[in-house]
Each structure stands twice: as C-alpha cells, then as structure tokens.
Amino acid sequence: MSDTRATTQTVRYRERLWVPWWWWLPGLGLAALIALEVNQGIKTLPNWVPFAVLLPVAVVVLLWLGRTELRVTSGEGETELWVGDAHLPVSVVARSAEVPRSAKSAALGRQLDPAAYVVHRAWIGSMTLLVLNDPDDPTPYWLISARHPDKVLAALTS
Known part of the structure; x- marks a missing residue:
C-alpha cells in the first residue's frame, strides 16, 4: 500500500x-x-x-x-524554485544574485559555463543567478530570466 x-x-x-x-x-x-x-x-x-x-x-x-512560468513555492519545510517543469530546492543554493541588464551579455557570453541551466528570454532584461552546492548535480548554477529578480530572491530567502 x-x-x-x-x-x-x-x-x-x-x-x-x-x-x-x-x-x-x-x-x-x-x-x-x-x-x-x-x-x-x-x-x-x-x-x-x-x-x-x-x-x-x-x-x-x-x-x-510566453508559456514559461517562474514560481517560488514552499511546503513541508522545503522551498523550491520552479521554472517551467524544472525545479530546484533552495537547500542546494549556496549563493544567489541579481544579474542586471548591463551584465547580462557577459553572463550569457564569455562567462557562461556550458553545464549551467539557463532559461533566457531575450525580451526580459534582468536575470537571477543561483549558484549550487550539490555534489550529486553537475550543474554549477542556474541563470534565469526574471522581470523582478529582487522579488524572486526575496521569496527564496524568506
């Protein structure tokens, strides 16, 4: 059962x-x-x-x-970031930061790690960077387009 x-x-x-x-x-x-x-x-x-x-x-x-939805959920003591069908528990996030429009091209260009998880929408200026600390996951960080990265980070840390 x-x-x-x-x-x-x-x-x-x-x-x-x-x-x-x-x-x-x-x-x-x-x-x-x-x-x-x-x-x-x-x-x-x-x-x-x-x-x-x-x-x-x-x-x-x-x-x-415009089908992609970004959401932060909490339940049963665990907070998660969902981007479409992919989700990330906040417990594996070591650091997080806002990537402003002025630094977006560098983050997506010469500084981009090929193993990173990226959800980029060209019409959205800013992004959210979440550096991971998970030995079981080869993904070093998530780089996600967000209109209000400050609100995403606040929801992840509250």
Missing part, C-alpha cells in the same frame, strides 16, 4: 515570462501582411481564409513564446 498524503504548497512568488505587449502589433501586422500576399497570389481562395488561418497562428506563437 502506498502513502498518498496530500501536500499543500504555498506560492510565494509567481511570474509568467510573457512577451512584451507591443510585440502583438508587429506580430499580428506581419500575419495580416502575409495573409494579404497569399490572398493576392491565390485568386481561387476565398478572401477570408488566409486571415482566418494566419492571424490565429500569430496569436498561438506569441502565447507559446
């Missing part, structure tokens, strides 16, 4: 890594332009079909780009 205890987790911080609102105008505009080109190129196709296909495709792509 297995133990099926219900676990309650409290969400301390949650952030969806959406694309900026202004990306929607060029995204839908590009889809409409391509639909217009298809409409003019294929005369036998009803006028509404390219728009009915390509505008929803643009919406789905923009929503898909």
Whole structure:
C-alpha cells in the first residue's frame, strides 16, 4: 500500500515570462501582411481564409513564446524554485544574485559555463543567478530570466 498524503504548497512568488505587449502589433501586422500576399497570389481562395488561418497562428506563437512560468513555492519545510517543469530546492543554493541588464551579455557570453541551466528570454532584461552546492548535480548554477529578480530572491530567502 502506498502513502498518498496530500501536500499543500504555498506560492510565494509567481511570474509568467510573457512577451512584451507591443510585440502583438508587429506580430499580428506581419500575419495580416502575409495573409494579404497569399490572398493576392491565390485568386481561387476565398478572401477570408488566409486571415482566418494566419492571424490565429500569430496569436498561438506569441502565447507559446510566453508559456514559461517562474514560481517560488514552499511546503513541508522545503522551498523550491520552479521554472517551467524544472525545479530546484533552495537547500542546494549556496549563493544567489541579481544579474542586471548591463551584465547580462557577459553572463550569457564569455562567462557562461556550458553545464549551467539557463532559461533566457531575450525580451526580459534582468536575470537571477543561483549558484549550487550539490555534489550529486553537475550543474554549477542556474541563470534565469526574471522581470523582478529582487522579488524572486526575496521569496527564496524568506
């Protein structure tokens, strides 16, 4: 017989890594332009079909780009950072820091360790750095895009 205890987790911080609102105008505009080109190129196709296909495709792509959720949860004495489906217990974090927009290119460029776990979204300026101290894990650190890294770090340490 297995133990099926219900676990309650409290969400301390949650952030969806959406694309900026202004990306929607060029995204839908590009889809409409391509639909217009298809409409003019294929005369036998009803006028509404390219728009009915390509505008929803643009919406789905923009929503898909912002699908990643960053959250900090606590429950049963353990605090965890979740980024999408990946999670990290705070007990293995040795140090943490905010990576400002000005240092982002260096952190992702010449200073990046190839074994690091990186979730980078180009439209988000700042990042959170979590250096790990886990002998069972070859990952030296996590580098995560976050709009409010100070709030992520505060949720991890509280």
